Amino acid sequence: MSEAISVLAAALGDGSVEVVDLTHTLDPDFPVIVLPPEFGQCARFRMEEVSAYDGRGPAWKWHNISMNEHTGTHFDAPIHWVSGRDVANGAVDEIDPAMFVGPVVVIDCSEGAASDDDFELTPEIIAAWEAEHGPIPANSWVLMRTDWSKRRGAEYLNMADDGPHSPGPTPAAIEMLLARDIRGFGTETVGTDAGQGAHYTPPYPAHYLLHGAGKFGLQCLSNLDRLPATGAMLIAPPLKIKGGTGSPLRVLALVPGKTGSGE
Amino acid sequence: MTDKLLPPKKKNPQLRQRVPTLPPAMRSRAALGLTAAAARGEFSLQHCEDCGAVQYPPRDACSSCLSVKLSWRETGRQGKLIAETRIHASPDPYYRERLPWRSGLVRLDAGPTVLCHLHGDVGRGDTLRMDLKLDKAGQGAMIALPVERTPDMADDPQLRSLTADPKHRRILITDIRSPMTRPLIDGLLAAGAAHVFVGQSESWRRGSDHEAIAALDKVSVVQLDVTDASSVQRLAAEIGGKTDILINTARFVRPGGVLGADTVFAREEFETNALGLMRLAQAFGPGMASRTADGVNSAVALVNLLSVHALSADPHYGAFSASQSAALSISQTLRSEFRSSGLRVINVFTGPTDDEWHQPLPPPKVPPKALAKSVLTALGEGLEDVFCGDVAKDLQERWRKDAKVLERELTGGGA
Numbered sequence: 001m002s003e004a005i006s007v008l009a010a011a012l013g014d015g016s017v018e019v020v021d022l023t024h025t026l027d028p029d030f031p032v033i034v035l036p037p038e039f040g041q042c043a044r045f046r047m048e049e050v051s052a053y054d055g056r057g058p059a060w061k062w063h064n065i066s067m068n069e070h071t072g073t074h075f076d077a078p079i080h081w082v083s084g085r086d087v088a089n090g091a092v093d094e095i096d097p098a099m100f101v102g103p104v105v106v107i108d109c110s111e112g113a114a115s116d117d118d119f120e121l122t123p124e125i126i127a128a129w130e131a132e133h134g135p136i137p138a139n140s141w142v143l144m145r146t147d148w149s150k151r152r153g154a155e156y157l158n159m160a161d162d163g164p165h166s167p168g169p170t171p172a173a174i175e176m177l178l179a180r181d182i183r184g185f186g187t188e189t190v191g192t193d194a195g196q197g198a199h200y201t202p203p204y205p206a207h208y209l210l211h212g213a214g215k216f217g218l219q220c221l222s223n224l225d226r227l228p229a230t231g232a233m234l235i236a237p238p239l240k241i242k243g244g245t246g247s248p249l250r251v252l253a254l255v256p257g258k259t260g261s262g263e
Numbered sequence: 264m265t266d267k268l269l270p271p272k273k274k275n276p277q278l279r280q281r282v283p284t285l286p287p288a289m290r291s292r293a294a295l296g297l298t299a300a301a302a303r304g305e306f307s308l309q310h311c312e313d314c315g316a317v318q319y320p321p322r323d324a325c326s327s328c329l330s331v332k333l334s335w336r337e338t339g340r341q342g343k344l345i346a347e348t349r350i351h352a353s354p355d356p357y358y359r360e361r362l363p364w365r366s367g368l369v370r371l372d373a374g375p376t377v378l379c380h381l382h383g384d385v386g387r388g389d390t391l392r393m394d395l396k397l398d399k400a401g402q403g404a405m406i407a408l409p410v411e412r413t414p415d416m417a418d419d420p421q422l423r424s425l426t427a428d429p430k431h432r433r434i435l436i437t438d439i440r441s442p443m444t445r446p447l448i449d450g451l452l453a454a455g456a457a458h459v460f461v462g463q464s465e466s467w468r469r470g471s472d473h474e475a476i477a478a479l480d481k482v483s484v485v486q487l488d489v490t491d492a493s494s495v496q497r498l499a500a501e502i503g504g505k506t507d508i509l510i511n512t513a514r515f516v517r518p519g520g521v522l523g524a525d526t527v528f529a530r531e532e533f534e535t536n537a538l539g540l541m542r543l544a545q546a547f548g549p550g551m552a553s554r555t556a557d558g559v560n561s562a563v564a565l566v567n568l569l570s571v572h573a574l575s576a577d578p579h580y581g582a583f584s585a586s587q588s589a590a591l592s593i594s595q596t597l598r599s600e601f602r603s604s605g606l607r608v609i610n611v612f613t614g615p616t617d618d619e620w621h622q623p624l625p626p627p628k629v630p631p632k633a634l635a636k637s638v639l640t641a642l643g644e645g646l647e648d649v650f651c652g653d654v655a656k657d658l659q660e661r662w663r664k665d666a667k668v669l670e671r672e673l674t675g676g677g678a
Contacts, residue, residue, distance in 0.1 A: 028488070028491040028493060028494065029465070029466075029467070029486075029488070029491075029494070031465075031467040031468070034468060037619075040525070040527050040528070041527075041531075043527075044465075044490070044491070046490065046491060046492075047492075047493065048492055049492070153466055153467050154466065154467050154468065154469050156467055157467060157468065159468065
């Protein structure tokens with residue numbers, strides 16, 4: 001096994017394996033999910049200067065930061081949703097750390113999402129993907145690429161009078177992924193569910209079904225266009241928050257490089 | 264007639280900006296009654312409870328019967344100018360820069376003769392209307408005004424030094440989402456404001472009227488979130504040097520008491536309503552305080568909107584009331600900190616506002632237009648504490664009478 005690690009180290013060194021950052025910058029102005037105002041809201045990321053090489057701390061600069069567990073690029077643990085409240089080891093501090101490093105496949109929905117804000121990931125699309133790339137391996141992350149992360153400002157949440165409009169999976173698509181026994185599902189949008197996901201049965205199928213089955217979620221991902229459909233490795237360890245339902249995190253992918261002898 | 268105040272020319276960047284100075288600020292404790300009346304826009308003098316004599320200047324014992332039972336009461340404003348003088352030389356740094364300065368003796372119909380500032384439109388022998396206003400030192404000062412309004416009356420330099428008139432000034436309104444922002448913009452522009460900057464938080468979450476506001480002449484929408492220090496500092500770096508009046512309309516309110524409510528909304532209320540004011544004052548205050556003598560469009564006021572329940576809690580809005588008390592307390596410290604500059608901190612208190620967060624409450628509720636009007640009155644009259652609407656006025660009176668009685672009434676039960 002130590003041989004595998006030295007091979008990986010060498011591949012990282014010579015560029016035959018590259019590291020891709022799938023994370024948005026934690027910025028006070030980065031959009032968070034907006035719920036009806038009578039509900040509790042997701043806190044925005046905030047940063048307060050404690051000292052900056054000044055009278056408050058002459059040789060050092062540091063900040064207090066605050067946010068929700070679900071602010072920015074973040075991980076959803078099973079206990080985030082009511083369906084997963086009784087899942088064993090369902091909080092971020094309890095999840096087996098082996099779950100935080102694993103294979104990832106990417107289903108490219110960017111073309112459909114470009115022309116339809118409410119584009120749906122359906123079982124047909126998954127079947128077509130499998131016809132091309134083979135069955136989705138068990139215990140792998142499945143990411144839905146929409147290029148939504150390239151949107152800025154009001155276009156990102158895409159709020160309208162009848163709620164947000166952004167792409168996501170149908171309940172049947174999530175059922176199909178669960179039948180493959182995936183590790184988790186990730187998106188570029190503000191949630192794993194479609195903007196109009198409240199109107200499916202069950203409402204918010206990705207949250208409801210995935211977390212009920214003890215699976216994980218990743219959202220607000222970026223740079224998914226830099227991942228291959230198969231063959232990449234995802235590194236996504238949430239902060240070890242006691243009883244945490246999720247966590248902002250740095251999501252990295254190891255992908256085959258353009259140079260070197262990795263292939 | 265008053266000369267019409269013209270828009271200021273662009274500043275000559277080679278000239279040193281005029282440094283803020285204050286008129287003499289020393290007063291006896293008794294004389295602070297004039298200041299308190301001026302802050303609220305009242306005209307009050309001491310009345311002897313024993314012999315009825317009206318006193319001026321304020322004192323500790325009656326000038327006719329030596330009784331110490333003197334009480335402040337609203338007094339008739341009518342008077343007659345019996346002598347006037349135009350001062351051409353003064354050793355006082357504040358007045359030296361503003362010469363010539365007119366002052367005069369007015370015999371009040373109520374009795375005493377007072378020495379006061381004179382509006383340009385009053386002359387010897389005129390019957391006139393007295394007003395008590397806060398001067399740059401934050402002390403009550405009397406000015407004699409014409410009985411009937413005259414054209415461009417507010418442009419009189421002596422009167423303008425006692426007000427925070429928006430004419431030709433540049434104003435920042437901090438939150439475009441407040442329902443009072445639109446009527447406030449309209450009112451300020453009608454009052455001759457040179458420009459209105461309107462803060463918009465979370466531009467990724469646009470409101471339906473934001474585009475219409477951005478399209479208005481002399482109005483710019485700028486990025487500002489009072490809960491985010493970096494956002495406040497960024498905007499202050501951009502327009503802090505040309506913000507003459509800052510009106511903080513940012514507010515977060517959720518119904519609920521203390522036991523049943525969570526601390527998440529309470530934190531948001533404190534972040535926006537109390538700490539937001541602190542962030543704004545820290546970022547914009549020093550720049551504004553340095554520009555309080557900067558000509559026609561000098562910096563003049565920071566306006567804060569508060570619930571009247573800052574004085575005594577509404578248990579149905581428990582955490583919100585607490586955030587309002589905190590904001591009131593912060594505004595008092597700011598008054599102290601801005602005192603040496605003459606920058607005024609104005610608090611406009613309101614009862615329940617007619618908005619989505621006060622839906623189940625019965626009228627009277629304060630409509631956004633009325634609140635905007637109170638802000639304009641506060642600026643135009645140079646007030647420091649304004650109570651908007653019947654509920655706020657009533658609560659304030661009961662609070663002044665006996666804060667404990669009011670608390671007992673608001674907290675339920677009993678008669």
